[in-house]
Amino acid sequence: MFRRCDTPAMRRNGWRYLAEMAAGLAICIALTKLSRLYLPGLSDEMLRQAVAISPMLGILFVAVAIVRSIRRLDEYQRGRILGISAAAGGVTVLIAFAYGLLETAGLPHRNMMWIWPVMAVAWAACALGDLWLRKR
Amino acid sequence: VVAQAVKNRVRELRTARAWTQVELAEELGVSRQTIHAIESERYDPSLPLAMTIAKLFGKRVEAIFGDDA
Numbered sequence: 001m002f003r004r005c006d007t008p009a010m011r012r013n014g015w016r017y018l019a020e021m022a023a024g025l026a027i028c029i030a031l032t033k034l035s036r037l038y039l040p041g042l043s044d045e046m047l048r049q050a051v052a053i054s055p056m057l058g059i060l061f062v063a064v065a066i067v068r069s070i071r072r073l074d075e076y077q078r079g080r081i082l083g084i085s086a087a088a089g090g091v092t093v094l095i096a097f098a099y100g101l102l103e104t105a106g107l108p109h110r111n112m113m114w115i116w117p118v119m120a121v122a123w124a125a126c127a128l129g130d131l132w133l134r135k136r
Numbered sequence: 137v138v139a140q141a142v143k144n145r146v147r148e149l150r151t152a153r154a155w156t157q158v159e160l161a162e163e164l165g166v167s168r169q170t171i172h173a174i175e176s177e178r179y180d181p182s183l184p185l186a187m188t189i190a191k192l193f194g195k196r197v198e199a200i201f202g203d204d205a
C-alpha cells in the first residue's frame with residue numbers, strides 16, 4: 001500500500017499511522033453503538049450527557065494519531081502538509097461563508113456537521129493541486 | 137506556489153557513490169520524496185539538513201548548495 005520506493009522507516013510510519021487511526025475509529029464506532037444502545041434507558045441528566053459524549057474518546061485517539069503522524073514526517077513533508085491544510089482550510093471557509101450568505105437568499109439551512117465532508121473534499125482537491133504543481 | 141530553489145550537487149554526489157535515492161534518504165532519516173525534491177531543485181533543505189548532507193558527503197555546505205557549488 002505504501003510505495004515500495006520509500007525508506008523502510010517511512011513505510012513503518014505509514015503503517016503505524018493507519019493502525020492508530022483504525023484503533024481510534026474502532027473505539028469511536030464501538031462507543032457510538034453503546035451510547036445509542038444505552039442512552040434511551042438512562043434518566044439521570046449528567047449520566048446521559050456523559051454517555052452521549054463518550055464517542056469523543058475515539059475522536060481524541062484519531063486526533064492524537066494525526067498529530068503523531070505529522071510529528072514523524074520530515075521537514076519537506078511537513079511543509080507540504082501545512083500548505084495543503086492551510087489551502088483546504090481557506091477553501092472550506094470560503095465555501096461556508098458563501099453558503100451562509102446564500103441561505104439568506106432562500107437556500108435550505110444545513111447542519112454544521114456538513115463542514116467535515118466539505119473540508120475532506122477540499123483537502124483532497126488541494127492535495128491533488130499540490131501534486132500537480134510539483135509535477136509540472 | 138513552488139519557490140525557486142538554489143542549485144545543488146546532491147544528485148551528482150549521490151550517483152558518484154552509486155547510492156539510490158532510498159539509500160541516501162535512509163542515511164539522512166528523511167523520505168525519498170525529500171531527496172527527489174532536493175535533487176530536482178524544487179526544495180531547499182533547512183540548514184540542519186543541509187549540514188547533515190554536507191557531513192555525509194564530507195564537504196562544506198557551500199560546496200554542495202549555491203550557485204558556486
